[in-house]
Amino acid sequence: MSGVLARTVETITGALRAVFAAERIADADGFLQRRDPRVALCALAALALGVVLTRTLGVALCFAALTAALARLSAVPLRRLFARSAVVPLVSALVVLPQAVLLPGDALLRVAGLAVTDAGVAYVLLFTVRVGVGVALLSLLVLTTPFSAVVAALRDLRVPVALVWVVAVTYRYLFLFFDELQRLVLARNSRTTGETGLRGGWRDARRIAGTFFLRTLDRGERVGRGMRARGGARPPSPYGRSRRLDAGDCALLALAGVAVVASGVMRWSP
Amino acid sequence: MEPVIDARGLTHAYPDGTTALRDVDVTIRRGERVAVVGANGSGKSTLQLALGGLVAPSAGEVTYFGETTDAEAVRERLGVLLQDPDDYLFNTTVREDIEYGPAQLGLPRERAERRVAALADELGLTDLLERPPFRLSGGEKQRAAVASVLAFDPDVLLLDEPFGAVDAHYRARIRDLVTAHDGTVVLFTPSLDAVPEIAERVVVVDRDGTLAADAPARDVLTDRDLLSDVGLRPPTTVRLFAGLVDDDAIPLTVAAARDLLDDARSALDPQRRR
Amino acid sequence: MEPVIDARGLTHAYPDGTTALRDVDVTIRRGERVAVVGANGSGKSTLQLALGGLVAPSAGEVTYFGETTDAEAVRERLGVLLQDPDDYLFNTTVREDIEYGPAQLGLPRERAERRVAALADELGLTDLLERPPFRLSGGEKQRAAVASVLAFDPDVLLLDEPFGAVDAHYRARIRDLVTAHDGTVVLFTPSLDAVPEIAERVVVVDRDGTLAADAPARDVLTDRDLLSDVGLRPPTTVRLFAGLVDDDAIPLTVAAARDLLDDARSALDPQRRR
């Protein structure tokens, strides 16, 4: 297999592997997995809001601890969570690193004639932790809540039906198309020898992308028939799956609510 | 019996100009079991879509239940199973797919669940209900699609090649479910072996998209000239017994053939044969 | 003969945890004609992908031509035809798809064109060459996929269910092309009727993804107990003649069965029968 198209297969395989790995954890038995998806979605969103609100490193670290605790309760290995959510904060830290010298404040030490200030270091730390916790909370949601549950939650939360269905159908066909694209590339490679240059690579990618879109459009037409055949002229109206909230759900919601309010109060109180 | 689907002068050309159907008249009556057969590319799937009201024919008209030409008005009474299960299963899990029809019809939740459980059991899908339909093997997908169309119990089943990738065991199950269905059944298939067990009437589509015949199953299946004209081959049992017994005695199903052979047992015995 | 594909301890679990293959050892030798059979969901397609080097097995190893475990190194010698033709045809027109392999192998233009023309003629695709492959009927797509894999004349053909949607006429054509192929052929199918005409050896995959048997075709196809254990049914001819003639005299193909019946003609004659 040669060149850039081969990388496509790796990209897809990598993406699929990540999704599959997440699904394995989502199948496990744990605190978040047992929550009503609406509760999981709202509570984690509230926690993320709490982190975003804070301006104090201590509070941000509390949120980090809370996230780690939720992960432990939900059978999510902390190393996995960390590995998943380390890259973005580290890159972000690099981006804001110059602020360590740019922000005015008391000099902590001097590097190459530049003063590293306490305010600067505090900012870089706070920023990195905040981003890290934000990413970790999203990863936690991804790892513990299967997407079909997220879709059900969106439905129950009264997001417009049309929108929820577009999302659900996208998800359904995404994997079919990943497979199809991957096999298109594999099938092409299974009958290809030798290296292709830049121009050849573009020609191939153009051809594959173009054909792929045409097929997608035709597929859309056929799926439309399938839907019509079974739905008639009604908007899709599946059975609801929501259940009554239990004690754990209420506890999680209460915890998230308190955390947001506390974080807000600390931010805006003088 | 009154007609449930009555098509007059159906013609269909795809946008690229391929004419797939030419002036087809066909009437399906309540309770009939009909097979529409034809070579690859003869236009069976196009005919199915046109009869099911899923493509608008370029010319001609379909009347449903003697009352309307608008398929959408009778949508829940038509069970149109498309040839490719990937086009038919569009939900996130197999369970949601089988439940989709009943939910759209507003069937109470518990009844729908019982029906899903029964169909899943019958078609060996019980352990697969929570899987996304794109993670099934070819035959499993096809079974899930069959379950989805049977789930809402339509009056008329229009099934396009429901057996292709299915193994012999589940083929028999599907056949039993279809024959037990108490409405009208129209089966579209290029392979004649499954026809005699389901259909009593056979409609033959010629390679140019016209109808070549519309007659009782036995007449069509034993008419070697007709079949070879339209690019088909008779069912296995007909190929085995044609010319050896009278045309009306040719067994059409494997079971009938086996009975015939059992009767003739002694002649097959190798000791006696030579 | 030396092995062309030699798999040891192949195990494959899909990322969601479904184990589709368990510790499979199988050796395919040069020039052999092998059928891999099994019920729906037994793991045939997974085995095909693993043998073709298109999925990396969770455990175990495949050696190609006794020299390498890297399928990419021998890619042009392996003809892996996927179960779904939609996955296999990726060019803009059917012609480009069939030409793709020969062009990649650097076959001179005229020879490639002759080859395409011959295959298209054989498989009834001549008029469809300029069509986009996704605008074909189900059976036409499958024939185009078969033509595409045959076009570059690989040493080893691994064909997953190449007959499913094809009508009887082209089924026979494909069978002829495959039997005329002078390399190694491995056919993966849930339906046993096509097996005896192509394969002399049959590998049976059990429903849990282990191998249940690997033996000459006749031994497997006439072993009703084995087949029913793994959820399969014997070919039609075996169901017709089992118990009536000795197991080694059971005809496996329709042609052989017809010969047997011709010999026994008199016994079937209705006048004489009763």
Next chain:
Amino acid sequence: MHIPDGFLDPRVAGLFWLGSGVAIGLAVRRARGELGDERTPLLGVVAAGIFAAQMLNWPIPGGTSAHFVGGAFAGILLGPSLGVLAMTAVVTIQAFVFGDGGIVALGANLFAMAVVDVLVGYALFRACRGVHETGAAAIAGWGAITVSALVVGLGVGFSSAFAYAVGTTVPIMVVGHALLGLVEGAITAAVYGYVADARPDLVLGRSADEAAAPEVGA
């Protein structure tokens, strides 16, 4: 260019939520008008196609590769309201399945990639298509990416959570993406050209307000 949580101030994030909420809400209304409730889900098939096509790697000099974002292409192919819905599905799935971006920042990501990218791409294409079809697609792809980057730069720059001000973030985002946008424009033009050649009925000779997706459009 998914923005993670922690870059945006709550107020800015809220504004983005409001903006995308309104735009997507309007798109839902208009899509219903165009398609009817029962056919809107179909859009998901095209959205999934765009998503999958984002996985395709395109070689760029230096031995690396770029990929497709597709917002402008969605706008061109589907029209503004259906394009917004399709990209909304893509961005939502990227967040909840692949963990890209953040929960609070989802509003901003939707605004940049599902609203601005699509609408700017569509508008540019409409404005320029009279001159040169494929060229218009290239400009649409390039311009849409650049303007979305501008939006992200503004949002991040106005947030006190991110220490750099607008004077830094905007030039960096805009210049960076104006360069990357060249590749996006080239890809958009290549794919558009291909589709237009093969299916002129889908993209040409229709009034530009009409959706072009099949079934969706027919």
